[in-house]
Amino acid sequence: MRDEEFIRLDGVEKVFDVRRRTGFLRREKHQVRAVDSISFTVARGEMVGYIGPNGAGKSTTIKMLTGILTPSGGRLRVAGIDPSRERTRLAQRIGVVFGQRTTLWWDLPLIDSYRLMHRMYRIPDARYRANLDRCVELLDMSELLEVPVRQLSLGQRMRGDIAAALLHDPDVLYLDEPTIGLDVVSKAKVREFLRELNAERGTTVLLTTHDLTDIEQLCRRVMVIDHGRLMYDGVLSGLHEVGESERTLVVDLEREVPPIDIGPSARVVRVEGPRQWLAFPASESAAPLVARVAADYPLVDLSVREPDIEAVIANMYATGGDLLQPQAGNS
Ligand SMILES: Nc1ncnc2c1ncn2[C@@H]1O[C@H](COP(=O)(O)OP(=O)(O)OP(=O)(O)O)[C@@H](O)[C@H]1O
CATH class of the missing domain: 3.30.70 (Alpha-Beta Plaits)
Known part of the structure:
Protein backbone atom coordinates (compact mmCIF):
# COMPACT_ATOMS: atom_id res chain seq x y z
CA MET A 1 0.00 0.00 0.00
CA ARG A 2 1.42 3.35 -1.08
CA ASP A 3 1.14 6.42 1.15
CA GLU A 4 -0.64 8.29 -1.66
CA GLU A 5 -3.39 5.67 -1.52
CA PHE A 6 -3.76 5.34 2.21
CA ILE A 7 -7.51 5.29 1.69
CA ARG A 8 -8.63 3.94 -1.65
CA LEU A 9 -12.09 3.39 -3.09
CA ASP A 10 -12.66 1.90 -6.54
CA GLY A 11 -16.23 1.99 -7.82
CA VAL A 12 -17.65 1.48 -4.33
CA GLU A 13 -21.42 1.01 -4.13
CA LYS A 14 -23.95 0.52 -1.39
CA VAL A 15 -27.48 -0.50 -2.20
CA PHE A 16 -30.09 -0.89 0.54
CA ASP A 17 -33.16 -3.08 0.05
CA VAL A 18 -36.09 -1.34 1.64
CA ARG A 19 -39.75 -2.24 1.90
CA ARG A 20 -42.18 0.57 1.39
CA ARG A 21 -45.78 0.32 2.54
CA THR A 22 -48.07 0.84 -0.43
CA GLY A 23 -51.39 -0.24 1.08
CA PHE A 24 -52.93 -1.74 4.19
CA LEU A 25 -51.14 -5.06 3.81
CA ARG A 26 -49.05 -4.40 0.76
CA ARG A 27 -45.39 -3.69 0.88
CA GLU A 28 -43.28 -3.00 -2.14
CA LYS A 29 -39.62 -3.84 -2.26
CA HIS A 30 -37.32 -1.29 -3.75
CA GLN A 31 -33.69 -0.35 -3.65
CA VAL A 32 -31.93 2.77 -2.47
CA ARG A 33 -28.56 3.37 -4.08
CA ALA A 34 -26.97 5.29 -1.20
CA VAL A 35 -23.47 5.23 -2.67
CA ASP A 36 -23.15 4.93 -6.43
CA SER A 37 -19.80 3.88 -7.83
CA ILE A 38 -17.50 6.18 -5.90
CA SER A 39 -13.76 6.22 -6.51
CA PHE A 40 -11.16 8.33 -4.76
CA THR A 41 -7.88 8.10 -2.92
CA VAL A 42 -6.68 9.96 0.15
CA ALA A 43 -2.96 10.24 0.82
CA ARG A 44 -1.49 9.56 4.24
CA GLY A 45 -1.56 12.79 6.26
CA GLU A 46 -4.20 14.52 4.12
CA MET A 47 -7.12 16.33 5.69
CA VAL A 48 -10.10 16.15 3.36
CA GLY A 49 -13.61 17.57 3.61
CA TYR A 50 -16.48 15.29 2.57
CA ILE A 51 -19.64 17.29 2.10
CA GLY A 52 -23.08 17.02 0.57
CA PRO A 53 -26.76 17.64 1.30
CA ASN A 54 -28.83 15.47 3.66
CA GLY A 55 -29.16 11.92 2.41
CA ALA A 56 -26.27 12.32 -0.06
CA GLY A 57 -24.46 9.19 1.15
CA LYS A 58 -21.78 10.65 3.44
CA SER A 59 -22.53 8.55 6.53
CA THR A 60 -22.93 5.43 4.42
CA THR A 61 -19.44 6.02 3.00
CA ILE A 62 -17.97 6.55 6.48
CA LYS A 63 -19.70 3.40 7.75
CA MET A 64 -18.13 1.40 4.91
CA LEU A 65 -14.74 2.94 5.70
CA THR A 66 -15.04 1.77 9.31
CA GLY A 67 -16.28 -1.70 8.37
CA ILE A 68 -19.73 -1.25 9.95
CA LEU A 69 -21.32 -1.69 6.51
CA THR A 70 -20.16 -4.00 3.73
CA PRO A 71 -20.12 -2.46 0.23
CA SER A 72 -22.53 -3.98 -2.31
CA GLY A 73 -19.88 -3.54 -4.99
CA GLY A 74 -16.44 -2.17 -5.73
CA ARG A 75 -13.23 -2.31 -3.75
CA LEU A 76 -12.23 -0.43 -0.64
CA ARG A 77 -9.01 -0.32 1.39
CA VAL A 78 -7.96 1.68 4.43
CA ALA A 79 -4.28 1.41 5.37
CA GLY A 80 -4.20 -1.68 3.16
CA ILE A 81 -7.02 -3.31 5.12
CA ASP A 82 -10.41 -4.40 3.78
CA PRO A 83 -12.62 -2.78 6.47
CA SER A 84 -15.58 -5.16 6.48
CA ARG A 85 -13.37 -8.29 6.48
CA GLU A 86 -10.91 -7.18 9.11
CA ARG A 87 -12.87 -4.83 11.25
CA THR A 88 -11.01 -5.59 14.48
CA ARG A 89 -7.59 -5.10 12.92
CA LEU A 90 -8.79 -1.88 11.33
CA ALA A 91 -10.16 -0.62 14.66
CA GLN A 92 -6.57 -0.32 15.91
CA ARG A 93 -5.77 2.05 13.05
CA ILE A 94 -8.82 4.31 12.96
CA GLY A 95 -10.65 6.69 15.26
CA VAL A 96 -14.25 7.77 14.72
CA VAL A 97 -16.18 10.71 16.11
CA PHE A 98 -19.89 11.04 15.38
CA GLY A 99 -20.95 14.52 16.46
CA GLN A 100 -24.51 13.47 17.16
CA ARG A 101 -23.70 10.36 19.20
CA THR A 102 -21.23 9.67 21.95
CA THR A 103 -18.98 6.69 22.48
CA LEU A 104 -18.58 7.62 26.16
CA TRP A 105 -20.37 5.98 29.05
CA TRP A 106 -23.11 8.40 29.98
CA ASP A 107 -23.17 7.80 33.74
CA LEU A 108 -19.46 7.50 34.34
CA PRO A 109 -16.92 10.26 34.91
CA LEU A 110 -15.04 10.95 31.70
CA ILE A 111 -11.81 9.44 33.00
CA ASP A 112 -13.55 6.10 33.65
CA SER A 113 -14.59 5.86 30.00
CA TYR A 114 -10.96 6.41 29.06
CA ARG A 115 -9.79 3.73 31.50
CA LEU A 116 -12.25 1.27 29.95
CA MET A 117 -11.01 2.13 26.45
CA HIS A 118 -7.44 1.70 27.63
CA ARG A 119 -8.31 -1.92 28.44
CA MET A 120 -10.63 -2.58 25.50
CA TYR A 121 -8.11 -1.41 22.91
CA ARG A 122 -5.20 -2.92 24.88
CA ILE A 123 -3.31 0.35 24.58
CA PRO A 124 0.21 0.12 26.06
CA ASP A 125 0.27 2.09 29.34
CA ALA A 126 2.91 4.62 28.32
CA ARG A 127 1.18 5.40 25.07
CA TYR A 128 -2.21 5.74 26.76
CA ARG A 129 -0.79 8.15 29.34
CA ALA A 130 1.03 10.26 26.76
CA ASN A 131 -2.01 10.51 24.47
CA LEU A 132 -4.36 11.29 27.32
CA ASP A 133 -2.06 13.98 28.76
CA ARG A 134 -1.68 15.58 25.38
CA CYS A 135 -5.45 15.67 24.71
CA VAL A 136 -6.18 16.96 28.21
CA GLU A 137 -3.70 19.77 27.70
CA LEU A 138 -4.59 20.76 24.14
CA LEU A 139 -8.34 20.35 24.54
CA ASP A 140 -8.32 22.04 27.93
CA MET A 141 -9.97 19.13 29.73
CA SER A 142 -8.25 18.91 33.12
CA GLU A 143 -11.36 20.17 34.94
CA LEU A 144 -13.62 17.72 33.12
CA LEU A 145 -12.09 14.32 33.82
CA GLU A 146 -14.00 13.62 37.02
CA VAL A 147 -17.34 14.90 35.69
CA PRO A 148 -19.98 12.34 34.63
CA VAL A 149 -20.52 12.56 30.89
CA ARG A 150 -24.21 13.39 31.29
CA GLN A 151 -23.26 16.62 33.07
CA LEU A 152 -20.93 17.87 30.34
CA SER A 153 -21.99 20.60 27.93
CA LEU A 154 -22.14 19.64 24.27
CA GLY A 155 -18.79 21.32 23.56
CA GLN A 156 -17.14 19.61 26.53
CA ARG A 157 -18.60 16.25 25.54
CA MET A 158 -17.38 16.69 21.99
CA ARG A 159 -13.85 17.35 23.21
CA GLY A 160 -14.20 14.26 25.38
CA ASP A 161 -15.26 12.21 22.35
CA ILE A 162 -12.39 13.48 20.21
CA ALA A 163 -9.89 12.55 22.94
CA ALA A 164 -11.51 9.10 23.23
CA ALA A 165 -11.03 8.53 19.49
CA LEU A 166 -7.33 9.36 19.76
CA LEU A 167 -6.20 7.40 22.83
CA HIS A 168 -4.95 4.49 20.72
CA ASP A 169 -3.02 6.75 18.28
CA PRO A 170 -5.02 6.03 15.14
CA ASP A 171 -3.53 6.75 11.70
CA VAL A 172 -6.92 7.80 10.36
CA LEU A 173 -9.61 9.89 12.01
CA TYR A 174 -13.16 10.08 10.65
CA LEU A 175 -15.10 13.03 11.95
CA ASP A 176 -18.82 13.25 11.30
CA GLU A 177 -20.10 16.75 12.19
CA PRO A 178 -17.53 17.37 14.96
CA THR A 179 -18.60 20.99 15.53
CA ILE A 180 -22.38 20.55 15.32
CA GLY A 181 -24.19 22.63 17.94
CA LEU A 182 -20.99 24.07 19.41
CA ASP A 183 -20.52 27.73 20.30
CA VAL A 184 -17.92 29.83 18.52
CA VAL A 185 -15.24 29.35 21.20
CA SER A 186 -15.63 25.56 21.32
CA LYS A 187 -15.60 25.35 17.53
CA ALA A 188 -12.36 27.32 17.40
CA LYS A 189 -10.81 25.06 20.05
CA VAL A 190 -11.76 21.87 18.18
CA ARG A 191 -10.50 23.22 14.85
CA GLU A 192 -7.21 24.37 16.35
CA PHE A 193 -6.70 20.96 17.91
CA LEU A 194 -7.40 19.12 14.65
CA ARG A 195 -4.99 21.37 12.77
CA GLU A 196 -2.24 20.61 15.28
CA LEU A 197 -3.01 16.89 15.30
CA ASN A 198 -2.75 16.77 11.53
CA ALA A 199 0.42 18.89 11.38
CA GLU A 200 2.28 17.19 14.24
CA ARG A 201 1.17 13.57 13.99
CA GLY A 202 0.34 13.43 10.29
CA THR A 203 -3.02 11.90 11.15
CA THR A 204 -5.15 11.43 8.03
CA VAL A 205 -8.51 13.13 8.56
CA LEU A 206 -11.78 12.72 6.69
CA LEU A 207 -14.19 15.40 7.81
CA THR A 208 -17.92 15.44 7.19
CA THR A 209 -19.66 18.65 8.13
CA HIS A 210 -22.45 21.03 7.24
CA ASP A 211 -20.36 23.90 8.59
CA LEU A 212 -18.34 25.13 5.66
CA THR A 213 -16.12 27.21 7.92
CA ASP A 214 -14.75 23.87 9.24
CA ILE A 215 -13.75 23.02 5.69
CA GLU A 216 -12.43 26.48 4.88
CA GLN A 217 -10.24 26.49 7.95
CA LEU A 218 -9.07 22.89 7.89
CA CYS A 219 -9.14 21.32 4.44
CA ARG A 220 -7.37 22.25 1.26
CA ARG A 221 -9.22 19.53 -0.58
CA VAL A 222 -12.94 18.93 -0.57
CA MET A 223 -15.11 16.21 -2.06
CA VAL A 224 -18.78 16.89 -2.75
CA ILE A 225 -21.20 13.99 -2.88
CA ASP A 226 -24.84 14.11 -3.97
CA HIS A 227 -27.27 11.26 -4.65
CA GLY A 228 -24.44 8.86 -3.84
CA ARG A 229 -22.19 10.18 -6.59
CA LEU A 230 -18.98 12.13 -6.32
CA MET A 231 -19.72 15.50 -7.92
CA TYR A 232 -16.51 17.32 -7.20
CA ASP A 233 -13.05 16.50 -5.92
CA GLY A 234 -10.54 19.30 -5.76
CA VAL A 235 -9.50 22.44 -3.95
CA LEU A 236 -12.20 24.38 -2.17
CA SER A 237 -11.59 27.52 -4.21
CA GLY A 238 -12.10 25.50 -7.41
CA LEU A 239 -15.76 25.10 -6.52
CA HIS A 240 -16.30 28.67 -7.65
CA GLU A 241 -15.38 27.76 -11.19
CA VAL A 242 -17.63 24.74 -11.49
CA GLY A 243 -20.44 26.11 -9.35
CA GLU A 244 -21.68 28.57 -12.00
CA SER A 245 -21.50 31.24 -9.38
CA PRO A 307 -18.98 34.58 -4.24
CA ASP A 308 -19.62 33.25 -0.82
CA ILE A 309 -18.78 29.56 -0.74
CA GLU A 310 -22.09 28.63 0.88
CA ALA A 311 -23.93 30.18 -2.06
CA VAL A 312 -21.74 28.29 -4.52
CA ILE A 313 -22.44 24.96 -2.88
CA ALA A 314 -26.17 25.66 -2.48
CA ASN A 315 -26.18 26.41 -6.18
CA MET A 316 -24.36 23.15 -6.95
CA TYR A 317 -26.90 21.14 -5.02
CA ALA A 318 -29.78 23.00 -6.65
CA THR A 319 -28.52 22.35 -10.18
CA GLY A 320 -28.27 18.62 -9.45
CA GLY A 321 -24.61 18.67 -10.32
CA ASP A 322 -25.11 17.74 -13.97
CA LEU A 323 -22.58 20.37 -14.88
CA LEU A 324 -19.99 18.92 -12.60
CA GLN A 325 -17.58 16.14 -13.21
CA PRO A 326 -15.28 14.57 -10.64
CA GLN A 327 -11.90 16.16 -11.13
CA ALA A 328 -9.22 14.02 -12.68
CA GLY A 329 -6.21 13.20 -10.57
CA ASN A 330 -7.95 12.13 -7.43
CA SER A 331 -10.21 9.49 -8.78
N1 LIG B 1 -29.82 1.32 6.78
C1 LIG B 1 -30.42 1.93 5.75
N2 LIG B 1 -31.48 1.35 5.14
C2 LIG B 1 -32.07 1.94 4.08
N3 LIG B 1 -31.72 3.12 3.55
C3 LIG B 1 -30.68 3.75 4.12
C4 LIG B 1 -29.97 3.20 5.25
N4 LIG B 1 -28.98 4.05 5.60
C5 LIG B 1 -29.05 5.10 4.74
N5 LIG B 1 -30.06 4.91 3.85
C6 LIG B 1 -30.43 5.83 2.74
O1 LIG B 1 -29.27 6.05 1.98
C7 LIG B 1 -29.20 7.41 1.54
C8 LIG B 1 -27.89 8.03 2.04
O2 LIG B 1 -27.94 8.18 3.47
P1 LIG B 1 -26.72 8.72 4.35
O3 LIG B 1 -27.12 8.59 5.77
O4 LIG B 1 -25.47 8.07 3.91
O5 LIG B 1 -26.69 10.26 3.93
P2 LIG B 1 -25.87 11.48 4.56
O6 LIG B 1 -25.21 12.16 3.40
O7 LIG B 1 -24.99 11.01 5.65
O8 LIG B 1 -27.02 12.41 5.12
P3 LIG B 1 -27.08 13.38 6.43
O9 LIG B 1 -26.33 14.62 6.06
O10 LIG B 1 -28.55 13.63 6.54
O11 LIG B 1 -26.50 12.63 7.57
C9 LIG B 1 -30.46 8.07 2.07
O12 LIG B 1 -31.42 8.04 1.05
C10 LIG B 1 -30.87 7.19 3.23
O13 LIG B 1 -32.25 7.24 3.43
Missing part, protein backbone atom coordinates in the same frame (compact mmCIF):
# COMPACT_ATOMS: atom_id res chain seq x y z
CA GLU A 246 -21.34 34.98 -9.71
CA ARG A 247 -18.98 37.63 -8.46
CA THR A 248 -20.11 41.09 -7.57
CA LEU A 249 -18.65 44.39 -8.69
CA VAL A 250 -19.44 47.07 -6.13
CA VAL A 251 -19.17 50.59 -7.58
CA ASP A 252 -19.29 53.94 -5.80
CA LEU A 253 -20.41 56.74 -8.11
CA GLU A 254 -20.16 60.49 -7.64
CA ARG A 255 -23.93 60.74 -7.35
CA GLU A 256 -27.10 58.68 -7.48
CA VAL A 257 -27.98 57.53 -10.98
CA PRO A 258 -30.55 55.04 -12.35
CA PRO A 259 -29.38 51.37 -12.29
CA ILE A 260 -26.31 50.94 -14.48
CA ASP A 261 -27.09 49.38 -17.84
CA ILE A 262 -24.13 47.89 -19.66
CA GLY A 263 -25.82 45.06 -21.51
CA PRO A 264 -26.25 41.35 -20.70
CA SER A 265 -22.80 40.70 -19.19
CA ALA A 266 -23.77 42.10 -15.76
CA ARG A 267 -26.94 43.01 -13.93
CA VAL A 268 -27.59 45.38 -11.06
CA VAL A 269 -28.69 43.43 -7.98
CA ARG A 270 -28.76 46.23 -5.42
CA VAL A 271 -28.69 50.03 -5.25
CA GLU A 272 -28.05 52.14 -2.16
CA GLY A 273 -27.68 55.83 -2.94
CA PRO A 274 -24.60 56.31 -5.11
CA ARG A 275 -23.45 52.71 -4.51
CA GLN A 276 -24.51 49.91 -6.87
CA TRP A 277 -23.85 46.14 -6.89
CA LEU A 278 -23.45 44.39 -10.24
CA ALA A 279 -23.43 40.60 -10.49
CA PHE A 280 -21.39 38.98 -13.26
CA PRO A 281 -20.27 35.36 -13.98
CA ALA A 282 -17.42 34.30 -11.69
CA SER A 283 -15.64 32.70 -14.63
CA GLU A 284 -15.26 36.06 -16.43
CA SER A 285 -12.70 38.78 -15.88
CA ALA A 286 -13.91 41.97 -14.17
CA ALA A 287 -11.61 44.17 -16.26
CA PRO A 288 -13.84 44.79 -19.32
CA LEU A 289 -16.80 45.41 -17.03
CA VAL A 290 -14.87 47.97 -14.99
CA ALA A 291 -13.68 49.69 -18.18
CA ARG A 292 -17.25 50.02 -19.49
CA VAL A 293 -18.61 51.36 -16.20
CA ALA A 294 -15.71 53.83 -15.92
CA ALA A 295 -16.30 55.06 -19.50
CA ASP A 296 -20.02 55.71 -19.10
CA TYR A 297 -20.51 56.55 -15.41
CA PRO A 298 -18.95 58.98 -12.87
CA LEU A 299 -16.92 56.32 -11.03
CA VAL A 300 -15.23 57.16 -7.69
CA ASP A 301 -14.28 53.76 -6.29
CA LEU A 302 -14.90 50.06 -6.84
CA SER A 303 -14.27 46.60 -5.40
CA VAL A 304 -14.89 43.01 -6.51
CA ARG A 305 -16.45 40.53 -4.11
CA GLU A 306 -15.90 36.80 -4.48
